[in-house]
Structures are given as structure tokens and as C-alpha cells.
Amino acid sequence: MATDIGAQLRKGVVEFCILGLLHREATYGWKLSEELVERGMIASIGTLYPVLGRLRAQGLVVLSDQVSDSGRPRKYYSLTAAGVTRLREFQDQWQPFTSTVSDLVGREKIE
Amino acid sequence: MNPSSPVVTSYLNRLESALAQAPAELRTEIVSGVREELDGLEREEAAARIEELGDPALIAAEAIDGLPAPAAARPSPVYLGFTVALLVVGGYLLPFVGWLAGLALIIGSSVWSRRVKKIAVSLSASAAVVALAALLILRGQSLGTVGLVLFLVVPFVVNLGVAYFLASRWTSAARVS
Numbered sequence: 001m002a003t004d005i006g007a008q009l010r011k012g013v014v015e016f017c018i019l020g021l022l023h024r025e026a027t028y029g030w031k032l033s034e035e036l037v038e039r040g041m042i043a044s045i046g047t048l049y050p051v052l053g054r055l056r057a058q059g060l061v062v063l064s065d066q067v068s069d070s071g072r073p074r075k076y077y078s079l080t081a082a083g084v085t086r087l088r089e090f091q092d093q094w095q096p097f098t099s100t101v102s103d104l105v106g107r108e109k110i111e
Numbered sequence: 112m113n114p115s116s117p118v119v120t121s122y123l124n125r126l127e128s129a130l131a132q133a134p135a136e137l138r139t140e141i142v143s144g145v146r147e148e149l150d151g152l153e154r155e156e157a158a159a160r161i162e163e164l165g166d167p168a169l170i171a172a173e174a175i176d177g178l179p180a181p182a183a184a185r186p187s188p189v190y191l192g193f194t195v196a197l198l199v200v201g202g203y204l205l206p207f208v209g210w211l212a213g214l215a216l217i218i219g220s221s222v223w224s225r226r227v228k229k230i231a232v233s234l235s236a237s238a239a240v241v242a243l244a245a246l247l248i249l250r251g252q253s254l255g256t257v258g259l260v261l262f263l264v265v266p267f268v269v270n271l272g273v274a275y276f277l278a279s280r281w282t283s284a285a286r287v288s
Contacts, residue, residue, distance in 0.1 A: 028143060028144070028147070029140075029144035030145070030147070030148040033144075034163075042173075043128070043169075043173050044164070044169060044170050045141065045144065045145065045164060046141065046166055046168055046169070046170035046171060046172070046173030046174035047173045047174070047176075047177055048176070049137055049140050049141045049144065049174055049177075050137060050174055050177030050178050051177060053136070053137055053140065054179070064119050072147065072150075072151065073147070074147055075143070075144070076145065
């Protein structure tokens with residue numbers, strides 16, 4: 001069966017992208033979704049919430065009621081200490097991992 | 112804050128209906144996440160956001176697709192115990208039928224693979240054939256008692272081995288799940 005390589009890759013890393021975004025700043029679901037959709041990491045807001053649910057269940061992310069810059073009440077997602085640790089662990093592995101994969105698949109584009 | 116426009120209310124209702132199959136917590140989270148963005152927006156702004164969001168059916172499909180697959184039910188050891196008990200002694204308690212019921216439980220189980228079921232049923236059936244043959248061939252001869260003993264003992268011993276084999280495959284299936 002043919003599989004969408006991009007979709008498989010995104011599936012594997014999207015939760016760490018969310019942790020990365022939340023490490024920069026706590027934010028609400030819509031904003032997260034907008035950024036991830038724009039960058040092609042998720043297809044829609046529907047993809048985001050199951051991942052956020054898993055991250056919350058793992059204690060990596062927490063929800064809190066806050067007021068946004070525009071003065072509207074929002075549910076903000078932020079990283080927990082465990083979330084920061086998890087993100088750091090991923091960072092430690094990601095660079096060597098991508099470098100190894102690039103070596104193996106070849107850096108030159110195949111014509 | 113402006114009350115939700117009919118466009119927003121209608122979109123949220125469609126989204127909620129599309130998410131009917133999703134777990135309640137996820138449904139609430141998605142709908143309230145979208146609602147907090149759309150509530151209070153001017154009509155045109157809300158329409159633009161709704162267009163950006165896309166079809167509620169697609170959002171729901173993505174959300175449901177993102178859920179972890181339900182964990183396989185852990186196989187119950189009671190089923191295993193009942194199956195092997197019927198296989199080994201069922202035929203003595205309820206001649207033929209008890210043993211057949213044991214075979215039916217083996218075949219009907221979703222835990223063992225087809226290969227394991229095939230091996231177990233073939234061994235047990237072969238033992239039954241050998242036992243019956245011994246009984247019939249040696250009947251009325253001087254070795255008639257030997258035939259009767261073989262008829263009673265061979266299936267018991269073989270089925271005991273089959274039960275052990277099934278139990279070992281059951282444990283590995285339980286570990287996987």
C-alpha cells in the first residue's frame with residue numbers, strides 16, 4: 001500500500017513541534033492550529049486537539065484560563081516541567097538523527 | 112462581546128454533529144476552542160475564519176483519525192481454562208460432545224492464530240482417530256484391554272500436550288496486548 005511519506009513524518013514529530021511552540025510562549029488552540037496549518041504540519045484544527053489531549057494526559061502540557069491580548073477569555077496551553085524535559089530530550093536526538101538519515105539516504109538529489 | 116452570529120452558531124452546530132463519534136472530552140475541547148475564536152467576531156470576520164477552518168466533516172475525520180487505536184481486549188484466562196479443561200477431560204465427562212466443545216472454543220477464539228488453531232485441532236483430532244482405531248482394531252482380541260486403555264489414555268496425554276501448547280501461545284498473546 002502506498003503511504004504518504006510526508007504525512008508519516010509529520011505524524012512522528014508534530015507533538016514535539018507543539019511542545020516547541022509552547023516553549024516559546026503559552027498560547028491557545030486556535031493560534032497553535034493556525035501556525036501549524038500554515039507551516040503544513042497539520043491538516044486542520046481537528047488534527048491538533050487529539051495531540052494536545054495526549055500531551056495533557058502525559059502531563060507535558062496544562063490548560064489554564066487566561067485573557068488574550070485582544071481581551072478575550074481563552075484556554076491557554078503551556079508546558080510543564082516534564083514537557084520541557086521531553087522537548088530537551090527530543091532536541092538532543094533530533095540533530096544527530098537527521099544528520100544520520102541524511103548520510104544514509106544521500107544528500108545529493110536523485111535525478 | 113457580540114452574541115454569536117447565526118453563521119457561527121450554524122457552523123458550531125455542524126462541527127458538533129460531525130464530531131458525534133469522537134469522545135465527549137475531545138468534542139468539547141474542539142468546539143470550545145473554535146467557539147472562543149469565533150465568538151464576538153463581526154459577521155465578515157467570522158465568515159473568513161470559518162472558511163479558514165474548513166469543512167466540519169474533515170475536521171472531525173482528522174480528529175478521529177488522530178485518536179489512538181483502542182487497546183485490544185486483554186484475553187481472559189477463564190476462556191483458556193475452560194477451553195483446555197473441555198479439551199482434556201470434556202470427552203470423559205460428556206463423551207465426544209465435551210471434546211468437540213473444546214475444539215469449538217479453540218477455533219472460536221480470537222487470541223490464537225490460525226496456525227496455532229490448526230496445529231492444536233489436528234493433534235487432538237489425530238489422537239482421537241488413533242484412540243478409536245486402537246479400540247476398534249483390538250476389540251474382541253486378547254489385546255482388547257490394551258485397546259481400551261489406549262482409547263482412554265492416548266487422547267488424554269495428547270490433549271494435555273495440546274493444552275500446554277495453547278497455554279504458552281495464550282501467554283504470549285496476552286503479553287503482546
